Amino acid sequence: MLLEQMKLEDQLKTSNLPLARKLSLGILVTANYIDDRVAEALKPFDISIPQFNVLRILRGQKGKPANLSTIQERMVSKMSNTTRLVDKLISKGLAERVICESNRRKVEITITKEGLQLLEKTDPAVDAVEAEMTRNLTEEDIEYVTNCLNEIRK
Amino acid sequence: MLLEQMKLEDQLKTSNLPLARKLSLGILVTANYIDDRVAEALKPFDISIPQFNVLRILRGQKGKPANLSTIQERMVSKMSNTTRLVDKLISKGLAERVICESNRRKVEITITKEGLQLLEKTDPAVDAVEAEMTRNLTEEDIEYVTNCLNEIRK
DNA sequence: AAGTTTCATTTGTTCTAACAACATTTGTAC
């Protein structure tokens, strides 16, 4: 499975692409790699990455309900149809949705006990993947790269 | 449009997330950012990013036809259904497909003159986006980050 | 040389994403 990327890997490492393109390609390829690894770690728990991300956002609320726009603000990808994503979580019993009483346009979404329990099981798996992926990097490397990435998005 | 990411951006920059997660999140968010920017640059030309990537792969063959598996090896994402992606290019007149004579299981895909002309128009737009995104980084920064990304995928 | 395995691609199906149009509630201006 990883061998399938070999050819592109070679291009990235040896070719004389313009630097900016090499970086951009490197980021895209690495993001894909991370997604694959995380998705694999989540597979035993029958949950997709977007669903997992929403669940973590809900947990991050620490009991305070989130409405849809809050979730969208915190998602990594734009997620045009968050409604149906939340539907999925609800149908799995991992989240709940109530119409907000003070502003009935809004909707209050919370994570259920089952959702929290699921995250407790997935956390170690995802943490392990993340730790393994960065095993060759020092703390300084990580800080440095993170800062450079922030510069790109400025 | 960029304001919508503020909340997540804040998390990334200020929060005390574990370093490995901060890096992983940073890469994913940046990859999304790049995709958005490039897609925007390609919009006037009515071509999606996957289609654009295939076209560039075909051009990189310098006349030598590519078969499907070659294309897949060079794509950033796994692309389960490359057949239909190439169909799209063909229906737009940007690529051609012939059955390989020496091994009739294979298929030979080439870029057409129209495809090349399209790329000549998109190149400056995409180059500009890439240059603009890396404007705050030095060559050393880029090399350094690229190497770190390579380490992650090892 | 007939049968089995492997290779390269295609096709079918199901699920998700993107985009736009719609609905409903709230806020504001007369």
Add this chain to the structure above:
DNA sequence: GTACAAATGTTGTTAGAACAAATGAAACTT
């Protein structure tokens, strides 16, 4: 208070992705 605009979600539709099964061609085995 009625009218109009803005905020917040939902739904419809269309296109693309994921996965598995199927097709057809070449290679291997005995």
